[in-house]
Amino acid sequence: MPVSPDIERSMLNGQELKSQKKREEWVLLGLSLPAIFVIALVVILPVGWLFYLSFVDGHGSFSLEHYQKMVEYKSYARVFIATFKVSALTTLICIVLGYPIAYFLAALPSRWSGIFMLAVLLPFWTSLLVRTYAWLVLLQRKGLLNDLAIQIGLWDSPVKLVHNMTGTLIGMAHIMLPFLVLPLYGAMKKIEPDMMQAASNLGASPVRAFGSIYLPLSISGLAAGSLIVFVLCLGFYVTPAVLGGGRVVMVATQITAILEHQFNWGAASALGVVLLLATVLVLYLAGRFFKFDTALFGKR
Amino acid sequence: MNNPTALPISIRGLTKKYGDLNALNSVDLEIKSSEFLTLLGPSGSGKTTLLMAIAGFNRPDAGSIKFGDAEMVLTPPHKRDVGMVFQSYALFPHMTVSENIGFPLKLRGLAAKEARGRVDEALATVQLSGLGDRAIDQLSGGQRQRVALARAFVFRPRILLMDEPLSALDKKLREHMQIELKQIHRQLGVTTVYVTHDQREALTMSDRIAVINHGELAQVDTPEAIYNRPKDQFVADFIGESTMLSLTRGGDGRLSFGSEIISSSSPNPSVLKWSLVVRPERLHLLERDVNTSEKQVVFRGHVKEYVFQGETGFALIALNDMTILSVRFGTGARSRIRLLELGALVSIGLMREDIILIPEEGQM
Numbered sequence: 001m002p003v004s005p006d007i008e009r010s011m012l013n014g015q016e017l018k019s020q021k022k023r024e025e026w027v028l029l030g031l032s033l034p035a036i037f038v039i040a041l042v043v044i045l046p047v048g049w050l051f052y053l054s055f056v057d058g059h060g061s062f063s064l065e066h067y068q069k070m071v072e073y074k075s076y077a078r079v080f081i082a083t084f085k086v087s088a089l090t091t092l093i094c095i096v097l098g099y100p101i102a103y104f105l106a107a108l109p110s111r112w113s114g115i116f117m118l119a120v121l122l123p124f125w126t127s128l129l130v131r132t133y134a135w136l137v138l139l140q141r142k143g144l145l146n147d148l149a150i151q152i153g154l155w156d157s158p159v160k161l162v163h164n165m166t167g168t169l170i171g172m173a174h175i176m177l178p179f180l181v182l183p184l185y186g187a188m189k190k191i192e193p194d195m196m197q198a199a200s201n202l203g204a205s206p207v208r209a210f211g212s213i214y215l216p217l218s219i220s221g222l223a224a225g226s227l228i229v230f231v232l233c234l235g236f237y238v239t240p241a242v243l244g245g246g247r248v249v250m251v252a253t254q255i256t257a258i259l260e261h262q263f264n265w266g267a268a269s270a271l272g273v274v275l276l277l278a279t280v281l282v283l284y285l286a287g288r289f290f291k292f293d294t295a296l297f298g299k300r
Numbered sequence: 301m302n303n304p305t306a307l308p309i310s311i312r313g314l315t316k317k318y319g320d321l322n323a324l325n326s327v328d329l330e331i332k333s334s335e336f337l338t339l340l341g342p343s344g345s346g347k348t349t350l351l352m353a354i355a356g357f358n359r360p361d362a363g364s365i366k367f368g369d370a371e372m373v374l375t376p377p378h379k380r381d382v383g384m385v386f387q388s389y390a391l392f393p394h395m396t397v398s399e400n401i402g403f404p405l406k407l408r409g410l411a412a413k414e415a416r417g418r419v420d421e422a423l424a425t426v427q428l429s430g431l432g433d434r435a436i437d438q439l440s441g442g443q444r445q446r447v448a449l450a451r452a453f454v455f456r457p458r459i460l461l462m463d464e465p466l467s468a469l470d471k472k473l474r475e476h477m478q479i480e481l482k483q484i485h486r487q488l489g490v491t492t493v494y495v496t497h498d499q500r501e502a503l504t505m506s507d508r509i510a511v512i513n514h515g516e517l518a519q520v521d522t523p524e525a526i527y528n529r530p531k532d533q534f535v536a537d538f539i540g541e542s543t544m545l546s547l548t549r550g551g552d553g554r555l556s557f558g559s560e561i562i563s564s565s566s567p568n569p570s571v572l573k574w575s576l577v578v579r580p581e582r583l584h585l586l587e588r589d590v591n592t593s594e595k596q597v598v599f600r601g602h603v604k605e606y607v608f609q610g611e612t613g614f615a616l617i618a619l620n621d622m623t624i625l626s627v628r629f630g631t632g633a634r635s636r637i638r639l640l641e642l643g644a645l646v647s648i649g650l651m652r653e654d655i656i657l658i659p660e661e662g663q664m
Contacts, residue, residue, distance in 0.1 A: 198390035200378040202404035
């Protein structure tokens with residue numbers, strides 16, 4: 001059948017271009033297979049196993065026994081309340097300490113901000129355990145901090161700074177601080193310096209300009225950082241275990257205790273599942289209030 | 301319109317150094333009330349430094365800035381009560397158009413109802429009525445520019461500052477906004493200081509232009525005076541197109557170029573060396589070869605090159621001493637110069653009224 005020249009033109013190389021596009025799509029899919037495989041192996045399988053264990057009783061049959069206990073025993077509720085309390089307080093301390101740090105870093109000329117950023121990131125390069133035990137040394141009864149405080153007359157006799165809530169919060173805030181500072185710094189860096197000039201030109205005092213312009217423009221970074229810190233705190237183990245000295249019982253430490261003393265995988269798994277769901281809930285609620293992809297990755 | 305609340309600005313001995321660089325070197329400048337004054341200069345000339353000093357964003361090393369009779373040099377920016385349009389517009393992205401424009405009114409404690417009226421009025425002035433509820437990132441570049449302008453004048457400042465406000469717009473919109481800004485200035489009558497590096501923009505908009513170079517004012521004058529009577533080589537070169545011809549001085553003080561007498565006497569006997577500034581559009585092709593007369597100076601040369609640029613074009617004419625003169629011509633059907641062949645011998649006339657003499661560099 002003769003084809004009119006117009007139609008022929010509109011389909012020029014059409015088949016070949018189409019199959020080329022298909023080929024590229026298959027290649028892309030093939031390239032992402034290893035990643036999909038690894039994610040399935042290290043995330044989906046273990047979490048699925050966790051779910052399974054939490055619904056199985058000591059005899060290997062399906063049961064809601066572990067979840068029932070969690071509702072019945074007040075001690076579980078106390079653990080969750082303590083976990084949320086420690087996480088919230090740590091986040092609050094990080095906000096109070098981290099906002100000025102991030103502001104300072106963002107205000108510095110770039111060659112200096114690099115050096116100070118290094119100081120913020122330095123703790124990342126030492127082991128978590130080392131840092132936590134370092135705090136133990138610093139904070140104990142005859143530790144550096146107590147000695148110094150007594151010498152300059154801050155207090156008379158050694159104050160209990162460790163193996164309690166105080167020590168746990170100090171240690172956790174120290175470890176979590178960079179997680180708050182980094183996204184906040186990113187958000188602040190994106191605030192053009194002429195924003196504050198414009199505010200002041202229009203008649204805003206420095207305090208007013210900060211409140212109406214700088215704070216709202218940095219709030220997404222602050223929210224992102226706070227969320228990261230809060231969520232990381234929820235599942236934190238090492239620092240509360242070492243610096244809390246058994247007096248600060250969070251979910252993660254409780255899970256260890258159940259495994260060590262009762263060898264009860266089902267109960268431990270159920271705790272893990274509830275913590276996971278609580279974390280997902282926190283992330284979901286937060287995601288409804290803020291657009292975090294903007295704050296974290298800078299896209300619109 | 302003269303605005304009775306507009307204020308003159310008086311700048312004296314304003315000096316600002318960045319390290320070894322003299323950003324501003326003892327600048328004196330009187331800006332009249334209600335005037336549109338443009339600071340024009342190449343980048344790094346100090347024009348923005350001067351504007352920022354007026355706004356209060358940088359602290360000069362020495363000098364005085366007065367608004368009316370009030371010394372402002374020590375006053376923090378938020379108490380200066382000047383409106384400013386930033387080069388990047390600096391609109392607040394977390395506020396709507398109306399909230400941006402209403403921000404200075406809110407700071408001044410205006411009642412919500414009155415503030416809304418003023419915002420609507422300002423939106424109407426910049427032809428954005430009805431867009432008050434838009435978010436900033438929903439606006440085009442030209443619309444953002446208008447919002448920035450409305451925000452700068454809505455609180456009725458006594459002085460308005462603009463830092464290259466049109467530089468981010470494309471050429472067509474920029475030329476349209478130049479006229480519009482000029483009209484808004486006339487309507488508001490507020491003393492306006494405008495910074496640009498675009499000489500055409502400066503010529504279009506200003507009552508007066510202050511040409512600034514290396515932190516010093518080279519010339520402060522009306523656009524016509526700046527163009528027709530530049531004081532020195534920098535101004536002549538920076539504003540408009542020009543060819544500089546070095547003149548020789550005869551024993552009787554006559555200034556001539558080759559055999560053509562340009563001026564029978566030197567404008568200032570103490571200056572020995574003079575240049576003739578030739579504007580390409582002030583040259584015209586002569587129909588017949590005539591001699592230099594009382595009316596005009598005549599140059600002769602060969603056509604070396606044609607360049608067509610749309611509404612006009614230019615031809616490069618090589619004179620006998622190999623100096624190249626640029627002649628601008630219209631491109632319409634009546635333009636004869638385009639019909640000439642490359643290499644043709646032509647005579648070019650310059651009316652004596654169009655002669656611009658400047659002292660040669662380094663001997664003022």
